[in-house]
Amino acid sequence: MARGEDGLSSLELLQEIDTRRLEEESNAAYRLVAAEYYDGRHMTCRAFDFLDEQILDVYRKKCGLVESRKQYLEVGAGIATLLRGVLPSDSTLVAGDFCAEMAQHALPLPPNITYRQFSAFNLPFPENHFDGVFAFLADSYNVPRFYSETWRVLKPGGFLFLTCPTKLWATTLRQGDCELLQYARFTTLEGRTVFIPSITRSKEEYHQVLARVGFTKLVYEEFCLPSDYPSNRLPDTIRVPAQRLRREVSRLPLVAALLGEKRGEYPCKSQS
């Protein structure tokens, strides 16, 4: 594929136009929900948090994701809660989000975590810089531009670990709402509806996008809520798709985890 002077292919330049719109829409939406996104009454978000914690724990144990003497990046970090309890004191984490209003709610951080404002589509870091990049609930920026930026800032052999709502859950929930298939509906505590861009992918689609960018050793896994998850904490956004699919909630894959490794140096010759 032909690449321009700045290393972008013509396809990526086309996607650039889309990512700008996506970024604006997502930022506008998150500004509206930031003050209450982490409120316990938003049960869909809390179910996702619950699963993210479990998934991180599984992958820390299985793949040693969070190690000593490493430099990590977290994209779309919100209030950056997930990694702060597990990061070794001799490793560093740059956590960041493009939405100043989300960042405002972050609690004081330990000295080895810094918080910065940046977009997933323009990571303000040099190439070959981080040992690992994390992104939890990455559906608002789940497009090739984010993956190529991640790939650029990772050291060869570094990993990308992300979680995202599953395509099965999202499409089953949003079915019949065709133009809204790519949006999450967030109802504020005052009853206002905010549509947040939300792009989900199947395992095959992730494999296609990530392999094209240059990631290798891809692992994709789906996670369900446990059968003892409190039933009074189950919102209709989870109950209804389970009913539609005629499954127990505990058999509805809700969050997908994806792990990939950067192969080669940046710029990767095999990409040109």
Ligand SMILES: C[S@@+](CC[C@H](N)C(=O)[O-])C[C@H]1O[C@@H](n2cnc3c(N)ncnc32)[C@H](O)[C@@H]1O
């Ligand atoms: C679903 S929230 C998850 C927040 C956090 N990762 C967590 O799990 O608590 C998604 C976050 O991604 C951020 N975000 C969305 N699009 C982004 C983009 N293009 N660049 C950077 N951050 C983005 C939002 O502001 C929001 O904080």
